[in-house]
Amino acid sequence: MESPIAHVVILPFPAQGHIKPMLILAELLTQLAAFKITFLNNEHNHRRIDKSAASRRRINFISIPDGLPPDHPRTGSSVIDLFFTISTASGPYLKNLIASMSQPPTCIICDGIMSFAIDLAAELGIPAITFRTYSATCTWTYFHLQKLIQNGEIPVLEGNEDMDKQISCIPGLENIMRRRDLPHICRLEPENKVLQFYITQTSKMTKASALILNTFEELESPIISHLKSIFPTIYTIGPLHTALKHNTIDTTNGPYNSFSLIKTDKSGLEWLDSQKPNSVLYVSFGSVISLSREQLMEFWYGLVNSGKLFLWAIRPDLVWDENESGQAPEELKMGTRERGRIVGWVAQEEVLAHNAVGGFLTHSGWNSTLESISFGKPMICWPRIADQQVNSMCVSEMWKVGFDMKEICDRSTVEKLVRDLMEGRAEEIVKSTDEIARLAQGSVRDGGSSNRNIKKLIQDIKLLHSTNGASRRST
Template identity: 50%
Template sequence: MEQTQPRVPHVVLLPFPSLGHIKPMLSLAELLSHASFQVTFLNPQQIHDRLLLSMDMPAFHRRHPEFEFLSMPDPVRPSRDRPPPGLFSLHDKILSLGSVIKPALGELLISFNQEKGRRQPATCIIADGLLSSPVIDVSEQFEIPFFPLRTLSACCIWAYFNLPKLVEEGDVPFQVADEDMDKLVTCIPGLENVVRRRDLPGIFRIKRANDPALESFINDQTLVLPRASGLILNTFDELEAPVIAKLGSHFTKVYTVGPLHGLSTVRINDLIPLASGENILWKEDTSCMTWLDSQLSNSVIFVSFGSVIILTRDQMFELWHGLVNCGKPFLWVIREDSVIGEDGPSLILGKLKDMTGDKGLLVSWAPQEQVLTHPAIGGFLTHSGWNSTLESIFAGVPMICWPAIGDQQMNSRFVSDVWKIGFDMKDSCDRSLIEKLVRDLMEDKREEIMKSVNEIKKLAHEAVKEGGSSFCNLDKLIDDIRLRSHLAHNNSEGKK
């Protein structure tokens, strides 16, 4: 009997349309492409267009010839002024995305099944965990495995799974103004003596536990996850082992493959992957690298609050005064859309630049991975987004954490009190505290904190090198996808 050629695995990936979610998904997509998979990367039209403009597509396709970027319609969002980032705006965005994902993904899968060209039928779908509800419905309809990628810490996901217990114990709901924010939360297994009320995920800071947006978020983005074929996490075993083990009881398989940016660099011919930089959606100001070259080793505090956080005029000036008063040169990333106030963003930014002079450098965006590995960087004042946290860990840079939303509150607690690689100043924006923490980080407590930083950096690098936990877990994911592709091929041949 004539042997048919095995089917090439074809993975369809759908990131949540935000930089912090697209970046790790794109790194994972590159790794799968490097494993000789066909890859389809699906985005709403606006994000798709920005990716095509910001990336060197000819160079990308020379390295990844079986990688295709496709678009789906942009979701229709409510016509109102941009709300501050938080649960309600996230809820609106997820709902609007769900309305276009189901038909667009379904049509795409049908087209792959009918196509007679080089594109194989889809082997599996990897989508951001925030899109789990609409994607898992489509995957079950087409009998295609679904693997959610959660782009946040395992400890935060575990807190989401324990929301019913938190409500039962009266820890949720709560509000900052009228509750004991330092009360220890004792009902999350494995985290009994770690998490305070103020460290719980930002979406729990609500007025009532039966809030429709919160219920939808937990049901559609968390409790639905065990229906998937496995869970992919951008973390590594040695960093969050106890919590990862707890999550493992809810899933058939858990693939810890982080830090994805480090794993990409190691596995793709020891080169910097083309999609790893921050430049995929934002234009970088690379002049900051030249400025860093002129600074002393470990002398600069790097300040960046990511691609979403919005600051008030008062917060901006408290941060600025704290940085100036500490006497350390600073590199501060301030997006043009990150400032609100009666003066207007341009006037506020202009005044800050005039006041800064030679005390530091303000830029609109920076190549963060490169900045963190520069010898001049001695510390990182961060919003504690998970990408930034992992990048800082991998670079061996201690952190001062000023979290705002989502998983950032949990991340900052683990940075300061579990891993002991930084300080946490959540729910405060006071110039004297900022000055003190920068001095502690850069001078007074540096020797002590760098011991932990260097130990965890070593663990992160060992995880992604050949034989390391994340390296091997990616191989398991690749092998499992290949096996599913092989089984699907045999089933289709058997029906002929």
């Protein structure tokens, strides 16, 4: 007998920034449509993820192999190793897993860099939807990597190039994007296997029946229109964390599920409670990038010298040369005791939602950028890898919600930008931040653009379920 509910298999790339939005989507599909979800992680993350939330009772977490030895760290720059092992290791296992399921999947929603699943779905006769966890602007940029190579724009060699030269071959970004704004992989030679991996994965995404993006139409409408030349069906359903809060039915675990693979430190929230509104700069460089001791010191001096309050989340592996770290200078310790707080990994949404936080010094990962936008917090951007260069360009040049200090890491610049941001000297940034936050919140409310798209995604999956069921009954 055909099941009355749809069954969706969700396959993220096994990294924090990819798992989080796809797990939030899984939550939404269970809460709004009561779909059955099979959520696949590699064993490393399967052990770390919180599977206890009551609202996840319809989510079945299953581990799959990733081709790396158990002692491989799978964090920081070593995540790249997964690019070249996971499809070979996971593909055959996933095929057998799906074949053994008591209820065949209605569809597979796979990460945009897990495109082997699209080929597998086609082989099994299952519809596949691709979920790119980047912004629409960065996704559009990745579709032009081959063209950038053909035009001689890649590789971008810092020190040997006019980094402010504008890129002219990406429609919609002709008068905005500079060489320095291209993704970090554009610093690689064209034959580099990492660059080629992204070119191949991006191309394979086009075989999917639709594209999901964690963004909202009001933020990236012109670029979304360009993407529709590749994907006639696009579901822009973000900001996902805001959509979940708005649509949460089961509030057992409160409105701010962190969806974190790293244990969170709550002490910073207690400290924020004692601070004045908009007085604290929140600082975090995300779950992947690392800093040298020299970079750490420049940021630390800049923060202390700014005279502003700051809450700095430092994960255990943030500094890559810890064996040379030595003792922090006494002046930094004293300045931090007076005006700052250094904590471990935090529940970022809860921190950004706090009224004491007035700005965000960030690595410009897309989850962090979108969370900051939705909570109305202006940004100082210091991008390093992946999509971060593109995001920081959007923040400063397209949306006017922050400063971009790309490729700069000195204490005087940090000090100046922190003061400018926290003292509200850039009126345009303050105005734009408030307006875009209003649009972000409105997009997920009833009748908003993202709310409509989530409902459309659900209805389309239900249609697939009924169509597939009818097809199976007739064969």
